[in-house]
Amino acid sequence: MTKKRSAKAAVKFPLSPARRDILASGIVCAALIIGAFYWIQTIELPRSLNQNVIGITSNIAEHQRKVVIDVVDSIGKRVSVQAASPAIAEALISGDQQRLTQQERDLQRSFPAAIDAKLILLGDQGIADERSQTDRLRNHIEIDMLRKASDTGKLTIEAYRHDGQWIISMLERVSARGAIIVSFDSEFFARILRNIAGSSVHNELVQRYKDREDIVIAADSKQFSEFMVSRNLPVPGWTLHVLPQSAMLEALRVDGTLIWLACLLCLGIIVGSHSIFFLRADQQQSSPAPQPAPAAKSPPPSLEQQLARKLAARKPSDSDQGTAPFNPQGSLTPPLPEAAPLGKKATAAAHAEPHPPPPAADAEPDENGPALALNCFRAYDIRGIAGRDLSDAHCVQIGLALGSEAQARGHSKMLLGRDGRNSSPRIREALLKGLLGSGVDVVDLGIIATPMLNFACYDLNIGSAVMITGSHNPADHNGMKMLLDFQSLTSDDIQSLARRIESQHFTSGDGQLSNDSIEQRYIDRICSDVVVAQSLKVVIDAGNGATSNIVVPLFEELGCEVVPLFCNIDGSFPNRDPDPTIPEHLDALAAAISEHQADIGIAFDGDGDRVAVVSASGRRPRADELLMLLADDMVSRNPGCEVLFDVKCSRLLSQLIVNHGGRPTMWKCGHSHMKRKMADSDALLGGEFSGHIFFKERWYGFDDGMYAAARLLEALTLAGTTLDDELAGYPSLHSSPEILIAVDDERKFSLVQSFANHAQFDDAQLIDIDGLRYEFRNGWGLLRASNTGPAISLRFEADSQAALDGIRESFAQTLAKIDPTLADGL
DSSP, X not given: OOOOOOSSOOOOOOOOHHHHHHHHHHHHHHHHHHHHHHHIIIIIHHHHHHHHHHHHHHHHHHHHHHHHHHHHHHHHHHHXXXXXXXXXXXXXXXXXHHHHHHHHHHHHXXXXXXXXXXXXXXXXXXXXXXXXXXXXXXXXXXXXXXXXXXXXXXXEEEEEEETTEEEEEXXXXXXXXXXXXXXXXXXXXXXXXXXXXXXXXEEEEEEEETTEEEEEEOOSOOTTGGGOEEEEOSSTTEEEEEEEOHHHXXXXXXXXXXXXXXHHHHHHHHHHHHHHHHHHTTHHHHSOOOOOOOOOOOOOOOHHHHHHHXXXXXXXXXXXXXXXXXXXXXXXXXXXXXXXOOOOOOOGGGGOOOOOOOOOSBOOOBTTBOOOBGGGBOSSSEEEEHHHHOOHHHHHHHHHHHHHHHHHTTOOEEEEEEOSOTTHHHHHHHHHHHHHHTTOEEEEEEEOOHHHHHHHHHHTTOOOEEEEOOTXXXXXXXXXXXXXXTEEOOXXXXXXXXXXXXXXXXXXXXXXXXXXXXXXXXXXXXXXXXXXXXXXXXXXXXTTSTTTTTHHHHHHHTTOEEEEESOSOOTTOOSSOSOTTSGGGGHHHHHHHHHHTOSEEEEEOTTXXXXXXXXXXXXXXXXXXXXXXXXXHHHHHSTTOEEEEETTSOHHHHHHHXXXXXEEEEEOSXXXXXXXXXXXXXXXXXXXXXXXXEEOSSSOXXXXXXXXXXXXXXXXXXXXXXXXXXXXXSOOOEXXXXXXXXXXXXHHHHHHHHXXXXXXXXXXXXXXXXXXXXXXXXXXXXXXXXXXXSEEEEEEEESSHHHHHHHHHHHHHHHHHHOHHHHTTO
């Protein structure tokens, strides 16, 4: 029996010349694409990466070299100034040991970062005189420095090892009777280099003497030594080595995945297009088009049929009478559609505001506790007028609720601090009664600034704390800022406390009270981290707030010459309002800067978590302008890092961060929201338009006006520039200040929603993470409900004054649709 053949024959594609050409073309194109992408991946990208790494490392090395030179020159000039002091010369000539001791103490205070500063008394015969105090010098190197200084009359600098520690000393002859020697440990310079480098590079400082090479400052890692860049320093024998860190390479390295995905896409296009051409090739030859069958021949018509056709052709048709001639142009024009009648406008009732919820200013009193002022429980803290909203009974209840909540979260101890307001001692007594009555132990830190309480949480490892403060508000206000689990309480947490009070859901116990001091530890921590590379004259305006007792010793230990202004605690704030972010409140500071010819002025709010500055010329930059300077410094040292800012900040800030290789992130207003976001993100720096500055690089991520001011001085002195020069280098736009329009707390959030419903900004992009920020091509406008008071907040920025006025007017018109009285505020 014969096998049956398959019913379906295999499809064959004969390789005609056309198909052969298409196949060859596809192979060549694919090979070229693969080769090109392979060359990019294995040759071009590594070469470009190497060039970028070496270029950036060279720039950082040059910057660090300049900074080290400036630091050495600055310290040398300060040593020379002291050497020229008449008081020191007279003490040396007199030989009075008491006067010498006092001058030496003053000398040590002039160099707080030095490990020691000495006056060396010389006899009439110089070093050889047995009365000379060469025994106070460490070794023969310092004796040789004294000999060189005596011979040359110039400042002498040497680095040497003593007792296993590298020391860098500067010595200068005062007169024939003595000399000054100031010594620093190598960690002082290492800290300067680390602060400049950030996460970009490692540093190594080498000293060469003849054939000997000693490492004064060792690099943390030499993993990428092939990219090392060296710079000679003016100190004899010193060489600075700069090596990139892995973070820099990762930030500069291009992800190869995207390149190969692009390669696969190109290959897919080539294969797809050539497959189509391949299948269609020779289609006409392989499948010829069917020809129409020839028509069957019909018999020829008869004579009668031909005659009838001719007569019919000559007779006109009735349908042809009155027919217009054919118009090709008219026949191609479609008829116009009929316009639909316009509908009536929506009535005003369609846009009417929904009835607001009933006010909740005060809770109903119950048998277990007093009526609670719920309007004090705000988004970030508890805040109100001290004599009206924060009675003793209220504060006891708050203490019970906070202590109970802390214990519910597993905390048995809390920190307590207060500012210098007149109402704070009374509130402390009542709050403390509630905290101890809940069974929680309390460590009282006394009168301190809010950032110091935040620092104490980390230093003492106690994650729960409460700060009694009215922050930047007027003297008759007060409140409480609270932390649990090392995090500031947000709106939900604070409302939970209010519900706990309303339900009287408290724990009870007998907590213990103890006292502690954090001031010196706070100063030591900042001074161990921040380097002010040049001596600056700084006017500090504490505004009679909680920073009054701490800022002068802090900045003096950083090496600044401090001119104090309003640096005594006075809870009535007699000299200025506690909010320094309002330019008019800085008039006294600007006048003091001019009077004392100071380099910069710094002002703090009532509890020290906000900062404002005034330049030597009197310029008063906004907080977002100040953040631009700090972000410039941060991103340059940490390529690719994230910087956080709130919705009120300028769009120039975001552009600057991107231009310098950073990642800008816009977020909600409010210190508690920002701190949470700082903790949850990779941001190293954050800031608010209200003056709160947050550092997570080398610090803890909370807002600290004093630390932010110290980092600002560090950035300026390490760069060898001034605040005026830095601000002059940034562009500016036309902008408004923050505008507050009074609106009841019960209505402000629904008003924002109503504005969103009425707004007709078709050419704008809406950002609604906190209120409504409309981004136009030439500017932006913001409307949001204030979280700190009964008001709505607005701010505008644009490329020109005309554009600014236009955006502002469009907001006013939209507000007028909702409530004409609100539009009057604009």
